[in-house]
Amino acid sequence: MSAPHPSSGATSTWLQSIRDRTGEIVVGQDIVVERTLIALLTSGHLLLEGMPGLAKTLLVNTVSKALHLDFRRIQFTIDLLPSDIVGTEILDEKTGGFRTHKGPIFTNLLLADEINRAAPKVQGALLEAMQERKVTLGAETYSLPTPFLVIATQNPIEQSGTFELPEAQLDRFMLCHRLSYPTPEEEEEILRRNMRLGVNKKDGGAVAKTEFDLIGGDAVGTTEDLVAATEAVHGIHVSDVFLKHVIDVVERTRQHPDLELGCSPRAGISLLKASRARALIHGRDYVIPEDLFALAEDVCLHRIRLSYEALAEGKTPKGILNEILEASVS
């Protein structure tokens, strides 16, 4: 497919084709696809919170294939070392010198599964690389491929044997989306599609096909298309009035009596960037309050912290944020 036209209309059509391609494989996770594209177009990173079995890996794999991007997955465990992610220098017996072995972080799309299972040292190594987009191995510093997007997942319920990410590190994720279970209609569609998968015969044996076997076909776009779309995001108009709305929401999180920690300036920047990308995806060349309010939960919720008094009263961050958003439009 040819590169999208610089106009936002053509780009949004191209982005819609990626969503459609993903929809052919993954049922009912359109919002997650949208958030993944927003993160990809704004060079942010995405944290997904949800139960196992919600097709997170399948979704990221499908998006990467649709965009012809390199994809790697790391399952975070307690015994993982920083060198398992970023790589290390290995002694080459033939030459007697050190040879650099690049880790799985050298990819375009990295799925860090259950990031809170690894020790803080490992989390720190990944988050540092996410921030700087560079990795130092021995005396050499290597730039990470472009685009580079980390999609991390964590299970919000099972907390035993985990290391919770501190607020400062959570702040590095541009978006944190909470996955929900599919609706009954979507669940039915998942089951029907699964029944049609059939069997894969190979080497004289047979194995039941999975949804991963459906990923394939031509890529919907190339890296050049993605670069053009990223440029198009920067062409989205942001009015002064919209900036005032962003400042109002961020300021309200800092002034709220139930919040010990409000949104950082990085949260405001993320709101602005993500709103521009969402406007492009929805075929507009300017941002509107709907973009801001639709993304506020994913941008702000993981960056705010409740006071002890509010926690004791049984309040939740989501409830407080809804209160703030409602107060800003009343």
Added chain:
Amino acid sequence: MKNWLLAFLAFLFATTHLLGETPTQRVGLPLLLEDLYLKGPLLEPVPRTTREIPLMLRMVEVKPAQDGFRYTIEVQGLDAGDYNLGEFLREAQSESGHSSHQVPITITTALPPGLPRPAELQPKPLPRVGGYRALLWVLGLVWVSGLVWVLFAGRKNANSTATITPEPTLAERLEPLLKKASQEELNTDERARLERLVLGHWRKKVPEVANLPTSESLAHLRKHPEASPLLLQLERWLHSRDSAVSDEEIQELLTPYRS
């Protein structure tokens, strides 16, 4: 010859026993008398029926012996003095009396003789005024009057302040902004506030949207047949690059909120 030797040994034991020191212990500390041979039937401690009995006895072990028994007894003295242990023992199964054995023991004390006792309290008549009952009555009256004040006076004050500073309604907050808009004097802050109030107006007006979270309600309003045209025009005016909305259109756009 053998009989003479036994008689001599018995005499020697008796004399050493008689001439030996009387077992002595301090008040409250246990005194253990081991293998004390007492002739006659089996003995047991006389039960302590009153607190005045100065010794406490505990039979640790009883072993049968010729014409009697050997006792290991633990004695605890509660008052200093010289006592005969036999007076604190009686024949087993007998209901009264005490044995005729002579087993002297001494309980000593480090305190000077005589027991100091606290002076006995003399009951005094309570004064008629200023007593404990009067104090309770006063405190009770103060508490009740405080409760009455909190229930009635406090509520009255709250009502009066509420009437003094009523919270402005959405329409009241919109009005000055609409006036300024008609004179084209709105700055960026006021435009942003105007837009938020207009969105709030529609959220309250459309019942199916009122209970939705803000993030979802705006998406619904943009599709609502009544709200959608006005909101889309407002968006174009405030957010689009060229803001191609004439003054007449702006006035027309804001007319529904003026009523």
